[in-house]
Amino acid sequence: MSSLSATGSLPRPSATPRARAGGLPTGRLIAFSTLAMPIAASQMPLNVYLPAILAQHFGIALSTLGLVFLLAKAWGVVADPLIGVLNDRSRGGRFGRRRSCIAAGGVLLALAAMLLFFPVVRVTPVYVAVALFAFYLAWSMIQIPYLAWSAEVSGDYDERTRVATYQTVTSALSLLLVLVLPTIVDQIAPHDGRLKLGVMGGLILALLALSLPLTLKAFAERPPKAAGPRPKLGEVLRVIWGNPLLMRVLASDFAVALGQSIRGTLFVFVVTAYMGLPQWASGLFLAQFVFGLAAGPIWMRIAYRIGKHRAAVAGELAQVAINLGLLFVLPGNLPLLLGLTIAQGLAQGSGNLMLRAMVGDVADQDRLQTGQDRTALFFSVFSTSTKAAMAAAVGIALPLVAWLGFDPKSAANSPEALRGLLMVFALGPALAHLVSALLVMGFPLDARAHAVIRTQLAERDGQGADAPAA
Incomplete structure (x- = not known):
């Protein structure tokens, strides 16, 4: 029997997690x-x-x-x-x-x-x-x-971070x-x-x-570990809502995607209308992506040292500081905006990368408790939370800046309207990233707890816990 409770509480093992053996080629x-x-x-x-x-x-x-x-x-x-x-x-x-x-x-x-x-x-x-x-x-x-x-x-706990990092870098390319x-x-x-x-x-x-x-x-694909009757919709919803660790990851991801999408929705408006630098809109967007490419391996190494959830918290708090810094950008002040945009690129992949890797760990915990393999289901609701956040960002940011007086068709917006645009651009993402950090702060499923889960799964399944698929 598992030592995990049905409410998602996790043990505090005395043994250190087993070191990674080899890793994926x-x-x-x-x-x-x-x-x-x-x-x-x-x-x-x-x-x-x-x-x-x-x-x-x-x-x-x-x-x-x-x-x-x-x-x-x-x-x-x-x-x-x-x-x-x-x-x-x-x-x-x-x-x-x-x-x-x-x-x-x-x-x-x-x-x-x-x-x-x-x-x-x-x-x-x-x-x-x-x-x-x-x-x-x-x-x-x-x-x-x-x-x-x-x-x-x-x-393996850390190897999943490596997989997510490679995928993040290729996506950015x-x-x-x-x-x-x-x-x-x-x-x-x-x-x-x-x-x-x-x-x-x-x-x-x-x-x-x-x-x-x-x-x-x-890679070869492992066969399913368990099979059973197909669950009904109500059962699926109970599984999702009844897993507190999954809900924390989903809510944190929603907040991350919401902050990023608000920033992306308003980015061109801020550079062209508030900054008065329309020729720099595409260039700044590209700069953010280029530095985002370099950031993936950096955050992977950070996660190896301090754990995925702590790396996610660190990255999200960095995002809070970066977005608050946007409040000090004055029209035409390209150097400060460029510096903050580069910093945004270096920090932007932390939350997405870590939270995605954490879903697999939560799925392991669920399989140990229930005997059911719901990995694809958990990743499907993770994907849904991201899409919902992107839709919500448009529904929040655009009406809000319009209510504050900003008109994207006007060549002469008032200083108050432009300041309102900047406030939403800076404070909206800052608040969202702060919520994301708070949601995963103290997340109990760390490397030590996950090692216990993988050991118990290996004992039950009769194979090595961390053996990669050939």
Whole structure:
């Protein structure tokens, strides 16, 4: 029997955790992490470029686009836990349940991307809706089992941080490409919407074709540990709400994503309207991503030394300080804004990286207590919390700055309206990151407690706790 209580309390072992033996091969881990690239590369076009191009170049009304994208995002929120539950209960055959779902999702994503980015018939709202619904379903079919599989390739506490770090860095690389390519197209053919769509769609398809076979061949998939009847929706909700450690991680992730999304939503407005430096908007955004690339390995090493939850707290508190520093930026003061933007890049991956790695540890605890493997379900609700936060950020930030008097169409906003814009830009993320830090402060599932869980799981399953998948 487990020494863990049903309420999520954890033991305080006297023995130190077993040291990592070997770890995952670097080459295989890089290959496995490449699938994060097409997943990440799909986010920027759908959230930033696609609505504007469909409105400006294909004549679809903004109100209609807003409804279509809202319904599509709502479908994505529903699809995540649906795929998570089904994938956890799937046997998968010889190919594996995670790999089978990812492969099928890859085929569907390629078809949906061709519909969205290479339209050969008249683009109508119905056409966009069908393509978006297929795209979000495919995205869930890839992302949810991929995140679950990421927690299963190694059960080691620190090795999971390493897996998440590699995925974070490859994601940032693909986002950098998605940011750079449209900028180049704007210099060549600024009014050619089809060209910009084709470039972004071609990048997604190329990354998918490269990464899918690499990831599927990188590691063998472990067979499911337990099987049982498929849970009903009410049972699934009780599982999620009834796990206090999972709820803390989800709430913390919601706060992280909310703060980042508020900042991202208002970033261009602040640089162009408040700072009066429209020529620097894209450059500053790129600088943040470049330094974010360098930050992943740094935070990985910090987590090795102090633990994942402490690293998350440190990173979130750093974000609080950085965002409060924005209150002191004056119009035209580029050096201070540049310095804070670089600092933001260095700190931005800490919370996302650590919290994602922590979900796998919580899933281990749940499997020890219940005998059920709910890894994909837990990662699906983790993904849902991020999407919900991104939607909430737009719903909070834009109406709030409008209420404070800011008009993005006006060339002469009042000083009070511009100051209100800066206040929301700085204080909104600062408060969100502070809440995120408080939620995981003192998190009990650290390396020592997780070592106990892995030992008990190994004894019950009859195999080595930390043996990586070959």
